[in-house]
Amino acid sequence: MALDKYGIAKRIAKEIKPGYYVNLGIGIPTLVANFIPDDMNVVLQSENGLLGMGRFPYEDEVDPDLINAGKQTVTMIKGASLFDSAESFGMIRSGRIDLTILGAMEVSENGDIANWKIPGKMVKGMGGAMDLVASAKNIIVAMQHTSKDGQPKLLKKCTLPITGLACVKKIVTDLAVLQVMPQKGFKLLERAPGVSVEEIKNKTEGTLIVEGEIPEMVL
Amino acid sequence: MQKKISGAEEAISVIKNGSTIMFGGFGLSGIPENCIEAISKSSLTGLICISNNAGVDDFGLGLLLKNRQIKKMIASYVGENEEFERQLLSGELEVELIPQGTLAERIRAAGAGIPAFYTPAGYGTEVAEGKETRAFDGKMYLLEYWLRADFAIVKAWKGDTAGNLIYKGTSRNFNPLMAKAASYTIAEVEELVEAGELDPNQIHTPGIYVTKIFKGINYQKRIENKTVLPRT
Numbered sequence: 001m002a003l004d005k006y007g008i009a010k011r012i013a014k015e016i017k018p019g020y021y022v023n024l025g026i027g028i029p030t031l032v033a034n035f036i037p038d039d040m041n042v043v044l045q046s047e048n049g050l051l052g053m054g055r056f057p058y059e060d061e062v063d064p065d066l067i068n069a070g071k072q073t074v075t076m077i078k079g080a081s082l083f084d085s086a087e088s089f090g091m092i093r094s095g096r097i098d099l100t101i102l103g104a105m106e107v108s109e110n111g112d113i114a115n116w117k118i119p120g121k122m123v124k125g126m127g128g129a130m131d132l133v134a135s136a137k138n139i140i141v142a143m144q145h146t147s148k149d150g151q152p153k154l155l156k157k158c159t160l161p162i163t164g165l166a167c168v169k170k171i172v173t174d175l176a177v178l179q180v181m182p183q184k185g186f187k188l189l190e191r192a193p194g195v196s197v198e199e200i201k202n203k204t205e206g207t208l209i210v211e212g213e214i215p216e217m218v219l
Numbered sequence: 220m221q222k223k224i225s226g227a228e229e230a231i232s233v234i235k236n237g238s239t240i241m242f243g244g245f246g247l248s249g250i251p252e253n254c255i256e257a258i259s260k261s262s263l264t265g266l267i268c269i270s271n272n273a274g275v276d277d278f279g280l281g282l283l284l285k286n287r288q289i290k291k292m293i294a295s296y297v298g299e300n301e302e303f304e305r306q307l308l309s310g311e312l313e314v315e316l317i318p319q320g321t322l323a324e325r326i327r328a329a330g331a332g333i334p335a336f337y338t339p340a341g342y343g344t345e346v347a348e349g350k351e352t353r354a355f356d357g358k359m360y361l362l363e364y365w366l367r368a369d370f371a372i373v374k375a376w377k378g379d380t381a382g383n384l385i386y387k388g389t390s391r392n393f394n395p396l397m398a399k400a401a402s403y404t405i406a407e408v409e410e411l412v413e414a415g416e417l418d419p420n421q422i423h424t425p426g427i428y429v430t431k432i433f434k435g436i437n438y439q440k441r442i443e444n445k446t447v448l449p450r451t
Contacts, residue, residue, distance in 0.1 A: 047319065048245040049389045056446045064248065064440035065376075065388035071246040071299070071443035082388060084395045084423075085245070085271070086327040089320030093338065123307055123316070124298030130346060131320030134339035165343035 001194045002174040003217075008142050010035045010219050012101055012172050015140055016042055023047065023092070023132060025102030026070040028142040032101055043077075045097060047088050047128040052080025069128065089128065093135045100136035102129060104143045104168075106158045109206035111168040111180040113141065114160035126163060133164030145173035145203050152205035154178070154186055176200045177217060178208075185209050190217045222382045223411065224431045227257035230405045234370055236263055237290070241326065241397040242270040242280060243373040246299070246443050249390030250279050251374040253407045253435040259283055269293040269326075269368055271319060271393055273303045278441055284312070293366075295319035299443060318346060323396055325366035330399025330428070335364045371401035374435070375424070378408035379417050382426030391423065398428045407435040 003011070005028045013035035016022060023045045024030055033053075036042055044053040046068040053068055054075035061075060068074045091097065106114040113133055116126040133139060146152055154171065170189075171178045177190040185207025191200060193216050201208050224230055231254055234240065244250030255274075258266075259282040266289050273294055274281035281300050283289050291313035297303045306312035317325070318340040328336055337360035341347050351362040373394040376387035384406055386394055398404050406424075411434040 046389070048248070049392050056448050058450055059447050062442070062445065062447060063388060064442050065390040067246065067248050067389055067442070067444075071248070072446040073442060073444070074446075082391060085319065085323035085392050086396050089323050092320060093340070120308070123304065123314075125294060125296040125316045126318050126341075126346075127296035127298075128319035130318035130344065131338075131340040134342060162344050 001192065003192045004174070006031060007192070007219060008172050008174060011177065011217050012140055012142055015170070016040070016099060018042065020098040021045055021051070021096060022099045022101065023097050023136070025129070027103045029101040029103060030070055032142070045088070045091070046074070047092065047132070049083050049085060049088050050074070050076065050080065051083070051091075052077045054080070089131050092128070092131055095135060095137055097136055099138045099140065100132050101140050101142060102132065104141045104153070106153050106155055106160050107141055107143070107168050107171055108155050108158045109180070109185045110182055111166045112158050112162050113164055113168050114158040114162045116163050117161045119161065129163050133167045136167070139168050141168050141171045143171065143173055145175040145200070152203055154204045154206050156206045175203065181209060187211070188214050190215055192217055220381065222426070222429060222432045223380045224433045226433050227253035227407065227435070230254055230407070230431055230433055231257045231261060231263070233403065234258070234263055237265040237267070238370055239267040239269065239368045241368040241371040241401055242268060243371070243392065243394035243397050244279070245271050245389065245392035247275065247279050247441045249374050249386065249392050249394055250274070251372040251405070251407050252438055254372045254405060255279060255282060258288065259286055264288050265290045267291045267293070269366065271295050271322065273297045273300045275299050275443065276302050278439070291315070293317060295322050321363055322366070323393065325363055326393065326396040326400045329365040329367040330396060333365060335362055337361065338363055366400065368401040369403065371397040371404045373398045373404065373406050375406055375408045377410045377412065377417060378406055378432050379412050379414045379426070380432070381414035382406065382429030382432055383417055383422045384408065384424035384429065385417060385421055386423050395424045398424045403430045404428055405430065406432045408432060409435060409438060
């Protein structure tokens with residue numbers, strides 16, 4: 001059965017290692033924070049100027065001057081720090097962030113990502129996504145495997161305006177975990193419980209590399 | 220040096236039609252609410268506004284959009300404003316979208332007297348069209364220029380009559396960068412004290428960058444996505 005958005009977030013959380021500085025994008029990536037074990041030493045960066053983002057506040061802790069990049073109210077962990085936007089992107093561009101998790105509308109088999117614009121329809125802007133994908137050491141994409149009307153989103157080439165070139169390392173969808181193999185294609189690593197390799201193949205337009213037995217995700 | 224003025228109306232009286240203005244804030248956090256409201260009640264038009272976001276439909280810069288006071292918007296993310304998207308798609312509003320880190324650094328560069336710099340953000344995308352590129356250590360970068368303005372309007376938590384500013388929480392965001400990047404900077408603050416009452420060790424924006432300062436009133440501090448945990 002295909003995963004729901006919480007399932008995708010739960011699987012991605014397994015990629016986070018102790019000691020990591022992590023930037024979570026808006027949408028499914030934000031949910032990943034819910035599945036990081038409490039005792040794991042991980043520091044979340046929010047690009048609006050906070051290192052050490054904590055849980056959501058209780059009602060009596062809400063502070064309008066303390067929000068995350070998705071404009072949600074948040075708290076700070078012990079050891080948190082606050083800074084301006086130039087400082088924030090300085091730490092991103094200089095490669096201090098160990099893992100960046102973001103959503104995508106399309107990913108191509110060489111790791112290009114498109115997630116900021118649908119010409120003539122939707123123009124929300126790129127926010128910090130172009131800076132993040134241009135500099136992050138390790139980018140994992142959280143996305144649905146196909147569009148609402150069933151069209152593949154893992155493509156040979158992106159059709160939408162791209163956000164960054166050859167930058168995505170790994171993709172977790174509702175159906176599968178895939179690794180981007182530069183110049184080769186999407187290597188299938190895991191499948192969602194009960195989802196067949198055949199179904200993943202049918203729903204992937206880009207080259208799908210299947211080697212040996214593909215295990216089910218352990219959530 | 221007297222920088223203290225009476226309020227938002229006096230502050231914005233120096234702004235002219237067609238001025239380029241930077242507005243601090245990220246989403247609705249740390250926006251200069253008093254000055255935005257005063258501009259929305261003024262006859263100012265043809266403004267070129269530089270701000271990370273464009274407010275929401277009925278608050279922040281959304282107020283100026285609704286009044287058609289903005290000719291051009293320079294921002295990184297405008298997803299929370301339907302009126303903005305409508306004016307953009309219909310061609311009524313000129314828009315320049317800039318990656319957030321590049322926007323911040325272009326403003327920082329202006330305040331630091333650095334005319335241009337190279338950044339990897341946007342390489343290979345439509346943001347790079349027409350821009351000079353160059354490889355450093357095997358990686359490609361874009362040449363980006365400083366971004367300056369006629370006016371910067373920033374919001375701080377505390378300020379003093381010498382123009383020194385201290386911000387709170389994540390409402391700092393673009394405010395200290397913009398304060399340095401304009402020829403004339405207006406600061407509105409929640410608490411205004413006499414010079415000497417703030418600890419010099421804690422100052423985020425030194426007073427040299429601030430032209431006029433006033434104590435703001437009636438801050439709403441609207442929250443876009445209030446998210447709370449239930450008490451169990």
